[in-house]
Amino acid sequence: MSVDVTPPMFEEIGGSEAVEEAVRRFYERLLADPQTAEFFDGIDIEVLRQHQVALLTTVLGGPDAYSGRELSQAHAHLSITSDDYARVGAHLIAVLVELGVPEHVITHVNETLTAVAPDIITA
Numbered sequence: 208m209s210v211d212v213t214p215p216m217f218e219e220i221g222g223s224e225a226v227e228e229a230v231r232r233f234y235e236r237l238l239a240d241p242q243t244a245e246f247f248d249g250i251d252i253e254v255l256r257q258h259q260v261a262l263l264t265t266v267l268g269g270p271d272a273y274s275g276r277e278l279s280q281a282h283a284h285l286s287i288t289s290d291d292y293a294r295v296g297a298h299l300i301a302v303l304v305e306l307g308v309p310e311h312v313i314t315h316v317n318e319t320l321t322a323v324a325p326d327i328i329t330a
């Protein structure tokens with residue numbers, strides 16, 4: 208009999224504290240980057256941050272507490288290009304690398320980014 212004792216990636220990287228720090232740095236980067244900053248004009252970043260923490264927690268196998276909109280609905284009005292998307296994805300991955308997140312977790316996040324791209328890219 209084999210038992211899978213691998214902890215969820217969420218715990219492996221340090222739980223909610225690590226996810227919150229990653230998301231904090233992620234929005235810091237998005238707001239400092241001229242290509243992405245304008246998208247967030249007039250947006251309540253605190254609310255967005257909380258949704259993103261919940262979503263990333265779920266993606267990493269932690270408790271499922273995401274209560275935001277469907278990604279397609281949240282981004283429909285933004286005319287996001289594949290170039291914008293790649294830029295945002297690169298910021299997220301850069302933060303995870305910065306925080307020393309293991310390679311297999313980064314691979315999983317990258318796969319998720321590829322999977323949800325069609326919901327977000329509309330231009």
Ligand code: HEM
Binds near residue numbers: 246282287
């Ligand atoms: C990379 C994958 C992405 C994920 C996982 C993601 C995730 C999210 C989430 C969870 C929300 C909150 C939904 C809600 O409040 O109900 C949101 C909203 C938003 N996202 Fe993204 N996002 C991504 C890419 C992008 C990109 C590429 C841009 C712009 C370049 C962007 C700009 C925004 C903006 C402006 C909002 C707020 C929309 C509003 O409240 O009117 N996102 N995103």
